[in-house]
Each structure stands twice: as C-alpha cells, then as structure tokens.
Amino acid sequence: MSNIDISVVVPVKNGQRYLDPLLKEVFSQEIDANFEVVIVDSGSTDNTLNIIKRYPASLYEIRGTEFNHGLTRNLAISKAQGKYVVLMTQDAVPYDNQWMRRLVDNLASDERLAGVYSRHIPHKDSCALTKMIEKNFFTSEAGRRESRITGRQDYNRLTPQEKHRFCSFDNVSACIRKSIWQEIAFPETDFAEDLEWSKKVLEAGYGIVFEPDSVVYHSHDFSISGWYNRNRINSKKLYSLFGINNVSNFFKLALFSIFRTGRDFYQLLKGQKQFNPVFSDMCLVPFFSVSGILGQYKGVKEYKHENTSGRP
Numbered sequence: 001m002s003n004i005d006i007s008v009v010v011p012v013k014n015g016q017r018y019l020d021p022l023l024k025e026v027f028s029q030e031i032d033a034n035f036e037v038v039i040v041d042s043g044s045t046d047n048t049l050n051i052i053k054r055y056p057a058s059l060y061e062i063r064g065t066e067f068n069h070g071l072t073r074n075l076a077i078s079k080a081q082g083k084y085v086v087l088m089t090q091d092a093v094p095y096d097n098q099w100m101r102r103l104v105d106n107l108a109s110d111e112r113l114a115g116v117y118s119r120h121i122p123h124k125d126s127c128a129l130t131k132m133i134e135k136n137f138f139t140s141e142a143g144r145r146e147s148r149i150t151g152r153q154d155y156n157r158l159t160p161q162e163k164h165r166f167c168s169f170d171n172v173s174a175c176i177r178k179s180i181w182q183e184i185a186f187p188e189t190d191f192a193e194d195l196e197w198s199k200k201v202l203e204a205g206y207g208i209v210f211e212p213d214s215v216v217y218h219s220h221d222f223s224i225s226g227w228y229n230r231n232r233i234n235s236k237k238l239y240s241l242f243g244i245n246n247v248s249n250f251f252k253l254a255l256f257s258i259f260r261t262g263r264d265f266y267q268l269l270k271g272q273k274q275f276n277p278v279f280s281d282m283c284l285v286p287f288f289s290v291s292g293i294l295g296q297y298k299g300v301k302e303y304k305h306e307n308t309s310g311r312p
Contacts, residue, residue, distance in 0.1 A: 006035035007080030015090030025094040042067040070186035070193035087171040095215035102214035103175035114206035118173035122219035128277035148207040169198030173216040228291040235299025247297040261289040
C-alpha cells in the first residue's frame with residue numbers, strides 16, 4: 001500500500017525558464033500529507049533535465065513525436081501513486097506555500113468533486129499586453145465558482161457561451177481525483193484536453209471547482225502570429241464542444257475587430273498603474289486585437305472544412 005497521498009504531475013519540454021522556481025515552490029509547500037513529483041519529458045534539449053536532477057522527482061522520458069496533451073498526461077497519471085493528482089504545466093509557478101493545500105482541501109471535503117483549478121496571475125516580468133490579456137481569462141477572476149449539473153434540462157438550456165463558462169477547467173494548475181480519472185481519462189487531443197475532460201465529468205454527474213485562493217504565476221508573452229494561432233486553435237475546440245461561433249461572417253469580423261481594439265485600448269489606459277504600458281504596447285494593440293478576432297473566425301472555418309458534417 002502506497003503512503004503517497006498526492007502526486008504532482010508536470011509534462012515538460014525545454015522548460016528551463018520557469019522549471020527551477022516551479023519545483024522549488026512545489027517542494028516548499030506546507031501540507032500535512034505525503035506527496036511525490038512525477039515529470040514526463042518529451043525530448044528537452046536545453047537545461048531542463050539537469051534542473052530536474054536537482055530535485056527528488058520521478059522522471060519518465062518519451063520522444064517528442066509521442067507527445068499529446070491528453071495522452072501524455074494520462075501516461076504521467078498512470079505512474080502516479082496519489083489519491084489526488086495535481087496537474088501543472090512547466091511555466092506555472094505556485095504563488096505561495098499554501099497553493100497545493102487549497103486545491104486538495106476542496107477534493108477532500110467532497111467526494112463528488114472531480115477537479116479543482118487555480119487562479120492565475122501574470123509572471124512579474126510579463127509585458128503590459130500580456131497582463132491585460134491574462135486579466136480577461138476565466139482563471140483571473142476573484143470569486144470561487146462551483147459547477148455541478150443539478151438539472152439536465154437547465155444545463156441543456158444554457159447558451160453555448162454559458163456552457164463554456166460552466167464547464168471551464170484549466171490544468172495549468174489543478175487537482176483531480178484519480179479514481180474519477182480512472183473512470184474518465186483525458187481525451188487524445190492536441191488542445192484543450194482539460195476543457196473536454198471537464199465537460200465529460202460534469203455530464204457524468206461530478207463537480208468542478210475554481211479555487212481563487214490557490215494561485216499560480218502563469219502567462220504567455222504571445223507574438224502577434226502566436227496570438228492569432230492561439231485563438232484559431234481555441235476557436236476550433238470551442239465550436240466542436242459547444243457550437244460557439246461568435247465571428248460567423250465578415251460583418252461580425254469587422255465589427256468585433258473594431259470593438260475589441262477599442263476595448264483593449266480602454267483597458268490598457270484604465271489599468272495604467274496596474275499594467276504600466278509603454279508606447280510600443282499601445283501601438284501593438286490594434287494588431288493583437290484584430291489578429292485574435294481573425295483567429296476566431298478562421299478557426300471555425302477550418303473546423304467546418306475539416307469536418308464535412310460540421311454545424312450549419
């Protein structure tokens with residue numbers, strides 16, 4: 001019988017930028033439980049493996065071509081001994097030494113909870129645009145949320161956008177119950193395996209909680225092309241799961257581009273003390289705003305083209 005209560009799972013590849021502070025904070029957690037750290041590396045060529053060797057973590061290595069967001073996490077969880085599995089990405093750094101406990105306490109208090117996820121705040125070295133973008137994600141909100149289907153008819157009546165919010169889950173920093181994962185594993189997919197899993201477990205009768213008191217530093221300084229691709233891929237997934245198609249024609253593309261540009265300018269200026277924007281940030285706003293909307297439009301178009309039975 002294993003004496004491990006919690007397993008921390010981290011898939012990595014060339015993660016040297018944040019991996020050392022991540023592991024340092026994980027092993028500094030104050031929690032009355034035994035935990036292990038399980039890392040799956042998919043072909044790092046930087047200093048990642050040397051960083052891992054400094055810590056008492058279990059390391060498993062796969063080829064880069066074998067990596068899949070869902071299946072690689074399933075592999076790591078299959079190696080985990082804990083009743084609770086804390087999932088992280090290589091660029092998420094715990095904010096304090098209570099981060100893990102605040103996740104696990106939710107699951108320990110309710111056996112019908114499948115997963116709990118953390119609030120994100122931008123890395124301290126993030127640029128103003130990144131801080132503004134991060135602020136608009138569900139994971140940046142301050143209030144605790146619990147999702148549970150209590151009436152199937154009420155759930156079915158939700159709009160696509162409401163279903164997305166209801167099913168939101170983010171394994172950048174999260175904790176799941178291994179026994180429920182054994183029943184419903186992560187899907188084989190290259191994006192949003194966490195959201196797809198959450199939808200399945202909620203529809204199976206389990207609960208999901210957003211715990212804002214468990215906090216991690218996490219953000220991405222996207223390039224314009226990177227932000228376009230992120231929105232394109234995300235839009236394909238949201239359409240496939242919920243039928244979300246906000247930017248369905250050229251008129252809406254133009255309208256949302258104008259609206260988003262104005263909103264982003266306003267948010268940067270309103271939050272000047274918080275975001276500390278510089279002139280170059282302001283100049284980039286229209287390019288980021290329009291590229292994000294264009295990515296949403298293109299993603300649904302691609303999904304429909306790839307799936308001949310796509311939604312009308």
